[in-house]
Amino acid sequence: xxxxxxxxxxxxxxxxxxxxxxxxxxxxxxxxxxxxxxxxxxxxxxxxxxxxxxxxxxxxxxxxxxxxxxxxxxxxxxxxxxxxxxxxxxxxxxxxxxxxxxxxxxxxxxxxxxxxxxxxxxxxxxxxxxxxxxxxxxxxxxxxxxxxxxxxxxxxxxxxxxxxxxxxxxxxxxxxxxxxxxxxxxxxxxxxxxxxxxxxxxxxxxxxxxxxxxxxxxxxxxxxxxxxxxxxxxxxxxxxxxxxxxxxxxxxxxxxxxxxxxxxxxxxxxxxxxxxxxxxxxxxxxxxxxxxxxxxxxxxxxxxxxxxxxxxxxxxxxxxxxxxxxxxxxxxxxxxxxxxxxxxxxxxxxxxxxxxxxxxxxxxxxxxxxxxxxxxxxxxxxxxxxxxxxxxxxxxxxxxxxxxxxxxxxxxxxxxxxxxxxxxxxxxxxxxxxxxxxxxxxxxxxxxxxxxxxxxxxxxxxxxxxxxx
Amino acid sequence: xxxxxxxxxxxxxxxxxxxxxxxxxxxxxxxxxxxxxxxxxxxxxxxxxxxxxxxxxxxxxxxxxxxxxxxxxxxxxxxxxxxxxxxxxxxxxxxxxxxxxxxxxxxxxxxxxxxxxxxxxxxxxxxxxxxxxxxxxxxxxxxxxxxxxxxxxxxxxxxxxxxxxxxxxxxxxxxxxxx
Numbered sequence: 001x002x003x004x005x006x007x008x009x010x011x012x013x014x015x016x017x018x019x020x021x022x023x024x025x026x027x028x029x030x031x032x033x034x035x036x037x038x039x040x041x042x043x044x045x046x047x048x049x050x051x052x053x054x055x056x057x058x059x060x061x062x063x064x065x066x067x068x069x070x071x072x073x074x075x076x077x078x079x080x081x082x083x084x085x086x087x088x089x090x091x092x093x094x095x096x097x098x099x100x101x102x103x104x105x106x107x108x109x110x111x112x113x114x115x116x117x118x119x120x121x122x123x124x125x126x127x128x129x130x131x132x133x134x135x136x137x138x139x140x141x142x143x144x145x146x147x148x149x150x151x152x153x154x155x156x157x158x159x160x161x162x163x164x165x166x167x168x169x170x171x172x173x174x175x176x177x178x179x180x181x182x183x184x185x186x187x188x189x190x191x192x193x194x195x196x197x198x199x200x201x202x203x204x205x206x207x208x209x210x211x212x213x214x215x216x217x218x219x220x221x222x223x224x225x226x227x228x229x230x231x232x233x234x235x236x237x238x239x240x241x242x243x244x245x246x247x248x249x250x251x252x253x254x255x256x257x258x259x260x261x262x263x264x265x266x267x268x269x270x271x272x273x274x275x276x277x278x279x280x281x282x283x284x285x286x287x288x289x290x291x292x293x294x295x296x297x298x299x300x301x302x303x304x305x306x307x308x309x310x311x312x313x314x315x316x317x318x319x320x321x322x323x324x325x326x327x328x329x330x331x332x333x334x335x336x337x338x339x340x341x342x343x344x345x346x347x348x349x350x351x352x353x354x355x356x357x358x359x360x361x362x363x364x365x366x367x368x369x370x371x372x373x374x375x376x377x378x379x380x381x382x383x384x385x386x387x388x389x390x391x392x393x394x395x396x397x398x399x400x401x402x403x404x405x406x407x408x409x410x411x412x413x414x415x416x417x418x419x420x421x422x423x424x425x426x427x428x429x430x431x432x433x434x435x436x437x438x439x440x441x442x443x444x445x446x447x448x449x450x451x452x453x454x455x456x457x458x459x460x461x462x463x464x465x466x467x468x469x
Numbered sequence: 470x471x472x473x474x475x476x477x478x479x480x481x482x483x484x485x486x487x488x489x490x491x492x493x494x495x496x497x498x499x500x501x502x503x504x505x506x507x508x509x510x511x512x513x514x515x516x517x518x519x520x521x522x523x524x525x526x527x528x529x530x531x532x533x534x535x536x537x538x539x540x541x542x543x544x545x546x547x548x549x550x551x552x553x554x555x556x557x558x559x560x561x562x563x564x565x566x567x568x569x570x571x572x573x574x575x576x577x578x579x580x581x582x583x584x585x586x587x588x589x590x591x592x593x594x595x596x597x598x599x600x601x602x603x604x605x606x607x608x609x610x611x612x613x614x615x616x617x618x619x620x621x622x623x624x625x626x627x628x629x630x631x632x633x634x635x636x637x638x639x640x641x642x643x644x645x646x647x648x
Binding site: 022023024027149155156157160161163165166169170173176177180181184188191192194195196207211212213214215216217218219220221222223224225226229230233234236237240244444445447448451 | 585
């Protein structure tokens with residue numbers, strides 16, 4: 001890869017699907033992963049390990065319910081500890097899935113086709129992990145239904161003017177819409193699996209989920225209409241969810257939280273961490289299921305470019321936060337910035353500068369963007385960095401506020417770490433089961449891609465000519 | 470599959486989307502109205518070629534979205550203006566900007582259900598049984614083959630003539646599908 005930047009890169013890196021594929025070959029290749037492939041020892045080992053981590057999550061949650069949130073490191077002044085850090089981190093990761101499936105659908109980006117299915121699945125599992133934390137963080141989690149406006153004998157309503165209650169609506173809507181978007185995309189593929197399955201019972205099960213889909217032209221027409229409408233509805237939803245999450249913070253008067261840049265900065269950060277997770281999942285998956293001809297170097301390259309763009313927005317957010325606290329002239333706000341960079345939690349601040357500001361700068365270089373192992377490493381660094389960012393926002397803002405007499409330190413306990421690790425296990429466990437039982441790439445959309453790239457009606461889709469002239 | 474003498478229609482199998490599109494135009498021109506085409510992925514213009522109606526999914530989406538938005542604004546409004554009117558720091562009871570995020574979320578939720586349930590409802594799904602599955606070659610309709618079915622309830626349907634007409638379209642196979 002030592003050519004000049006203007007030289008045409010090797011064919012492999014420019015295509016969203018390798019040439020030579022037909023309707024039958026994409027169908028067989030993707031459905032065989034689910035129907036005929038032997039998963040063997042590697043998958044079993046991975047799923048057992050993830051299952052054990054889910055067991056640890058169960059243990060942690062049981063002990064939490066028995067003893068209360070006192071088993072965590074939360075205390076006054078830091079009453080929002082790991083639970084909220086993890087909540088924001090997970091929900092941010094979820095954003096890439098909807099971004100790929102909705103925004104890129106509306107912008108007619110054909111490279112989304114082979115990554116949208118698993119990215120949507122990733123969204124669902126990440127939002128499920130996120131949704132646990134506010135509930136676990138409630139002092140009395142069995143009263144969670146107080147959050148909903150139901151008619152009750154206490155004659156009470158939720159506080160509709162609070163961002164916290166907006167969050168309940170935003171996150172539950174987000175999960176529901178993502179779930180139906182994902183499921184509707186799956187219906188034609190379940191029909192394919194129903195017809196391809198050799199085993200009668202398997203065919204019957206996929207048949208139930210396929211809802212009797214038979215690919216009638218009338219049905220496809222309504223289907224496409226509904227799918228496009230869902231995309232149009234989900235696109236503003238992506239922006240709204242993390243904006244509302246950021247308002248949970250921005251609505252408070254605490255230095256470090258009370259800023260107007262939070263909504264766009266949170267949304268960019270969410271897509272940043274989400275695309276990092278897409279890469280962390282796609283890179284092992286394409287090797288393990290030998291899908292390199294469908295999840296190509298171009299996909300990795302494009303994700304890396306999005307990482308670079310959103311990473312720059314995040315860097316802008318960091319610098320503007322620091323600038324505004326100086327420019328405000330407010331003693332508490334200025335102290336907050338100094339304390340972040342040089343206080344007792346300075347290590348976390350410089351960690352996020354390294355992970356989220358310096359690391360993405362390597363993505364300016366094509367050689368790095370197209371180096372698969374290096375991209376895997378960078379994606380992991382960014383995820384650690386984005387977890388760190390939420391740690392900085394939550395902990396360093398809370399631990400020293402206006403009154404020095406009420407300052408304190410936050411010490412996470414082993415239960416905090418156990419539950420964080422438990423949700424990572426839960427996420428991986430769900431994802432491994434998904435790979436085993438559901439086609440990881442949308443088969444019907446791949447057929448459309450074969451149609452549009454392989455029949456000479458459109459030139460093969462490459463991304464070079466745009467730069468060549 | 471039990472043997473039945475009632476016929477659902479005549480099913481022709483094609484190899485490519487161009488052929489099925491061409492065939493759909495011919496079938497429509499010949500005056501057949503009770504016709505359905507089947508394909509493994511959406512084909513632009515196929516439904517139009519058969520003269521099918523425009524989809525009403527957007528209408529369902531709109532009304533369900535409006536219902537969601539009404540509820541999303543109406544419930545906070547009712548709670549704060551009528552049910553539990555309470556002066557907190559002089560804020561007006563109907564502090565509508567604070568209700569907008571929930572209104573928006575409920576609009577999206579309502580419209581999404583409208584789009585999906587509307588699409589499934591108009592398509593008559595879930596439908597566990599359909600006669601077209603009786604044709605053994607139809608198993609490839611979800612993989613790489615394209616089908617046109619002229620249904621027996623069509624006024625122009627005639628076993629011999631319809632078969633002869635379909636043969637002119639050069640399909641891979643023709644079969645009569647039992648109900």
